[in-house]
Amino acid sequence: MRFKASIRNISTFTRLTASLSLLGKDVWLQLNNEQLRFTVVPEQGSQVWAVLAIETIFETYTIQSAAENNTINLRIPLLALNRALRSALNATSASIRLTKKENVPLLSLTIITNNLTSIRPANSITTTNLNPENAPFPEDLSANDSFAEPNAAGFFPHDRETTITQDIPVVVLAPATVASIHEPVCPQPDVHIMLPPLLQLKAISERFTKLALSTSTSATRDRRAADAPASSSRLILSANAHGVLRIGVETPALKIESKWEGLTNPELDPEQVEGGEEGIRVHASTRMKERHGDEAWSVVRVEGRDWGRVLGVGRLGGRVIACFCHEHALILYVYLSNEDTESVLTYYIASYSA
CATH class of the missing domain: 3.70.10.10 (Proliferating Cell Nuclear Antigen)
Structure with missing residues (x-):
């Protein structure tokens, strides 16, 4: 060897x-x-x-x-x-x-x-x-x-x-x-969206997480709210197929949200989708483009501190595409380019239930 x-x-x-x-x-x-x-x-x-x-x-x-x-x-x-x-x-x-x-x-x-x-x-x-x-x-x-x-x-x-x-x-x-270690199996993503600068997302996410934890301090004194610290540190991320991304947090004492508009929803490559053009026509993300209002959003809930650590990949630069699997997982593809090649880092972030 x-x-x-x-x-x-x-x-x-x-x-x-x-x-x-x-x-x-x-x-x-x-x-x-x-x-x-x-x-x-x-x-x-x-x-x-x-x-x-x-x-x-x-x-x-x-x-x-x-x-x-x-x-x-x-x-x-x-x-x-x-x-x-x-x-x-x-x-x-x-x-x-x-x-x-x-x-x-x-x-x-x-x-x-x-x-x-x-x-x-x-x-x-x-x-x-x-x-x-x-x-x-x-x-x-x-x-x-x-x-x-x-x-x-x-x-x-x-x-x-x-x-x-x-x-x-x-x-x-x-x-x-x-041999038995494999990447997680996820359903077809509902939304693909290009993320804004990760360092910007990281700063806002960490601020929201700290605010949520601070507002839950008094709630933890009540035994009926014993689970408040864990649930309150979870961020709600959502996106649609019309270039909009939202990140927010909601607790009994706080509700706050930031929104980005005008982002890019990348088109699927027929060579990368099973069934080619026909596979794209029936893909979950294609159907999502036809929806509006509340039904147009794909939502995931992530643990705030874990999400902040993931966003540390922003130090590598490169474009980042987020794939939302509604109420299941968030997948990040971080593309690193040099003169000759392009490499990709794939992050799998499980979604918590509502």
């Missing part, structure tokens, strides 16, 4: 792992000859199924395994991976490979830099080593991975090229282990 790649877009890789770490502790990374798949399936909250073109993150890329399509499945701690990547943001070059030390599988991130005064190593990485051929310090490092020399104020010398290697413990998953 072999995997090695040079990283072409360390900034995107870092922001991606940061957004995923908000939703779960570990990520299932599937590598093969054709693509990268990042999957986060927490016990509670939103799921992420991100399919990225190899070129989105890596430049040179070598993979080999006994599995079909040279597939390798890894479970990686997101916090450790993100910390290691952050330390490489100002590096001259960075590469990553799958290795093993003392029979423990590791992802080894190697950073080469000439401007060491701008880089501090990430703390809390399980194993961190300096290349002894280039390093001016002893190979035996302290347990807390602090590389500071007594008179260096925590910085490396800046008069030579230095290589820093950070090792992240991983678990190699057998094909049978992941």
Whole structure:
């Protein structure tokens, strides 16, 4: 089993792992000859199924395994991976490979830099080593991975090229282990709509959630309202096929809503819909376009704090299409484009009952 790649877009890789770490502790990374798949399936909250073109993150890329399509499945701690990547943001070059030390599988991130005064190593990485051929310090490092020399104020010398290697413990998953993991099955979406800027949505959503929780404080003193804190933190999201999106919250003491108009409802691609043109004609979203008034709205109810964490994906940029499955789920497609390819991150957010 072999995997090695040079990283072409360390900034995107870092922001991606940061957004995923908000939703779960570990990520299932599937590598093969054709693509990268990042999957986060927490016990509670939103799921992420991100399919990225190899070129989105890596430049040179070598993979080999006994599995079909040279597939390798890894479970990686997101916090450790993100910390290691952050330390490489100002590096001259960075590469990553799958290795093993003392029979423990590791992802080894190697950073080469000439401007060491701008880089501090990430703390809390399980194993961190300096290349002894280039390093001016002893190979035996302290347990807390602090590389500071007594008179260096925590910085490396800046008069030579230095290589820093950070090792992240991983678990190699057998094909049978992941064979039963599948994306959630959802009904046909009723509404497809292009979302406004996610950072704008995030600010409003967090404000509404705080207002709802603050107004429920007095209600929780009444035993009959024991469930108020959980239900009051849920946001009501709705959209129609006429370019309108609403987000609001409703409690016994508060009702507030924001609305966006003039948004785009993307047309379905016949090549992506079963049955082609005929499939589009009978699709749920086509029927929704003919409705008006209250019947024209597709509604989902999401937990406010979980929704706020999902909107953290806005740091990656790109266009975002929301698919509303009435009273069932909200699916977000986040499209990331570079010069040659377009990758998509898929977020599944379950809807609570009314």
